[in-house]
Amino acid sequence: MSTYILGIDLGTTSIKAVLLESGSRLVVASHSLQTTSEIADSCGIKANEQDTGRIIDTLNECIQQLPADKLKNVTRIGLSGQMHGVLFWKDQRKEFFTAKDTSQLITWQDGRCNNDFLSTLPKPNSHLSLATGFGCATIFWFLKHRPEFLEQFTAAGTIQDYVVSMLCGLERCVMTPQNAASWGYFNTSTSQWNLEILEAAGFPTHLLPECVPSGALAGLTCMDWHGIGAGTPVGAALGDLQCSVYSCMSTSTDAVLNISTSAQLTHAMPAGFTPPSSPLSNSSISYFPYFDSSYLAVAASLNGGNVLATFVDMLTKWMSDLGAEISESSIYEKLISCALHQDTTDLNVHPTILGERHSSLCLGQVTDISPSNLSLGHVMRALCRGVISNVTSMMPADYLQNAGVTRVVGSGTALARNQVLRQEVERAFSQMSIVYGQNADSAVGVAMALCDRL
Template sequence: MSSYILGLDLGTTSVKAVLLERKSRAVIASQSLPSASDVADCSGLQAKEQDTIRIIDCLNRCIGLLPRDKLQHVDRIGVSGQMHGVLFWKAKSGCDWSSGNFFTAHDTSRLITWQDGRCSNKFLSSLPKPDSHLSVATGFGCATIFWYIKHRPEFLKDFTVAGTIHDYVVSMLCGLETCLMTPQNAASWGFYNTSTCLWNVDILKAAGFPLHLLPQCVPSAELAGQTCSDWHGIPAGTPVGAALGDFQCAVYSCLSAQTDAVLNISTSAQLTFAMPADFRPPDSPQPDSSTTFFPYFGSSYLAVAASLNGGNVLAAFVDTLAGWMKEFGVEVSEESLYEKMIGCALKQESSDLRVSPTILGERHDPFSLGQVTNISASNLSLGHVTRALCRGVVDNLTSMMPAERLRRAGVSRIVGSGSALARNQVLRQEVERAFMQSVIYGQNADSAVGVALVFCDRLGSAEDSCPERMPI
């Protein structure tokens, strides 16, 4: 009889669930639903929060759409999700299983997401320097907790546990009274040393950080526990993996060789490749560097150029065009505008117009703004502008991680992925012009599939015991 792994991804805008058949490693069922969980910001703080109850409701609905006869034969659950963010809850009462074979969120805060902007540069500069190769930015869990210590300390008194949204799901499924966190998520919080696998306890303690909110760390791709109750037909006692980062899982789903690099252009854009097994990151943050090193599996790392400007820049241009049309009294759908501008750009095979699309800045250069240069009377058509904008998105990414660096690292092939690349032929053309390596498509990065593959490949039988807990 076939057995299955349930892979879950709690993304920024949607929740996805897949069933992976263990023997064939094939996805036999998949469901995705928009979470519609954003909470309007009335604070004026550039806060980005989401309703936890809606996210968990979406998760339950998503799994409920999978074939129940196969859910009954799930023998492993893997969970990934949006990194950096933080959720607070109360131990022993963080959810309610009374409704039957699914849980609902209870006694939790809202999820403060990775997009949260309440930590200004001035505030961040007031924080202690981390003992880590990774800088701390707004939206990072530890930075957000520091913000609450200074501005709303009474808020933290209501909670005893903190973690990411996917850490919370694992904790609730397993009935844990604490949060177990992998290095992939801990590194995304800040103040975590990936070489020693330890939080910066002394630094945080000296700064008045509530150490009881630091999760307990376990190795990536290890088990966190077992389901404490039947869940949508999945039997109680099913092993559950400690939650993993959505970026690492997305890469895992399509990085098939050491000589591959993965280029993902969706809302934002990332270019990444695996570092050699003996690589060790710098001892301290390199805030001006456009390349960072994310922990992967074991002691390995990914070299990552993570741009804040990707498909969202093209979406902003479409939104601008729609706004102009509306001012002229013409209503045109954004989908129609997008198709039209891509069609015009396909007819315009090249352009001498230059667009720097960094309208959202970059983490290594937060004050960078977009620019349009080399303007002439002959290159302001929709085709010229769209072509130049697509090239600008790619050029910005290759300026962060040049093709020559990929060549020196032994990368011989680019795996192209992401919704923006999938729907935009002009963007694909510019990618193929920008890289000396061959570019392939069709292996779409998928965090839900990736986390299922991780626990298919990296763990043995369903009877595996839980790992020893690593000290804080």
């Protein structure tokens, strides 16, 4: 009888669940759904929040679409999800999948911690810089502006940590270094929070999760769930970037370019690599913890598929203002068609509308505008080229070649659905082999990691 591993990824805009056959490591079933969980920023503080209840409902809907006969034979459950963000909750041991007594999810895209605020925070003992959207920075913001808010809760974690806590009925949240490093104030060399620094600043350290190794077991399911029996092992939640890389990086000479909501370009550092003791000033490359004490070199851009989505949304609203109603999907398809007929352009689009963590004040620009390059084909071609150029400016092709990289693996929903983006990738990395991984996604990666480690 075949057994299966359930891999779940709680992404920024969608949730995906896969069933991986334990022996063959093949995906035998999968399903994904959009969460539509965004909450409008009504306070004008650049908040970016999502409805936790809607996320949990979507997760349940997604699992229900998988084959019931195979769910009964799931022997392990793994979860990954969007990093950096923070969710607060009360003890969940008596509330199984109800999203009761929780805050909204404050995502990695949250902008309430501006540079002035961040400059008032204590310096972390970490090789990673602190930025808005990081869990600890957000908690500091609430500590200053709404301390009564924090008093409602007994635990905090990422959205994927919360789901693990519910599945296992944990008294205290557990978190892997992959997610802890994305919060700030975490030392990856010692796998410890900066407790002395945080306590001296009055930080509510009781909210910090307990750290366990990436790939470790978090606990066992405390109840039956969609046919999966109680007592099923659940892995501690992992980061979506690391799991996406794990699903498609087959050799140390691979680099992975993932473009979904945001964009990341990454490659594996050599065995034994130790990151610097403090952040490199204005560096666009960070070192993220991976598995087995290893690291990934990562150029993590805030601007990816979300830039294209913003452009489509803008055009949709313009059309509506002009009295024409066209769906966003139709506009997107027409934009791609126009750009495919416009092979080159002298229009330049710098698409950093969300800034970047290493350069938060560098916003979007359009330059070299002329009467001859204002067609939709020119603009869409320039926008797609700009998305790729921005990522490669953070981690250039010659840097990758010097690091021994010979192949770039393309992944992510934006690359999968946009041939123009793929053309620009192939231009940017013309001296390397380019492949597009069929199973390059976090849900598959977390299932594979669990298969290899538990």
